[in-house]
Amino acid sequence: MKQKYNTFWIVAVLIIIFVGIYIWQYNPVVKNGFLEGNMSISHACSAEQQWDWDSAVLGYCPTFEEAYIDWQVYVWTLDKKTKVAQINPDVNGKYKLELPAGSYTIDVGRLSWTGGGNLPANVTINSGETTTFYIDINTGIFYL
Numbered sequence: 806m807k808q809k810y811n812t813f814w815i816v817a818v819l820i821i822i823f824v825g826i827y828i829w830q831y832n833p834v835v836k837n838g839f840l841e842g843n844m845s846i847s848h849a850c851s852a853e854q855q856w857d858w859d860s861a862v863l864g865y866c867p868t869f870e871e872a873y874i875d876w877q878v879y880v881w882t883l884d885k886k887t888k889v890a891q892i893n894p895d896v897n898g899k900y901k902l903e904l905p906a907g908s909y910t911i912d913v914g915r916l917s918w919t920g921g922g923n924l925p926a927n928v929t930i931n932s933g934e935t936t937t938f939y940i941d942i943n944t945g946i947f948y949l
Contacts, residue, residue: 837930839935843894846872877891879913889904
């Protein structure tokens with residue numbers, strides 16, 4: 806009788822261990838993913854346009870860093886009610902940020918923004934993966 810009782814508990818513990826391993830292995834934990842790409846803004850001055858832009862509007866040609874400050878881009882929830890993150894490109898326009906897996910809207914933070922380039926746009930971040938999205942902001946400023 807004692808032998809059957811011990812065998813029962815050994816089998817029960819082994820079953821619990823195997824079920825636990827199965828659940829742990831096949832129940833994926835939601836991980837973060839990455840959003841990366843390059844951001845370009847259409848109103849950055851070229852060498853040929855700098856003199857005209859300087860005298861007509863600003864008194865100088867804005868650097869890319871200044872342009873990125875003027876046109877801040879955010880990652881929003883799909884309903885665009887909550888800002889999740891801000892995209893901060895480097896001096897070359899490249900960016901990379903870590904986000905929880907899910908779907909998001911990428912758009913600028915300006916209230917008067919009516920669109921241009923490829924924004925607003927929806928992206929999906931998958932767990933453990935990198936999603937590439939190139940941001941093109943068309944400010945509506947054109948040179949003759």
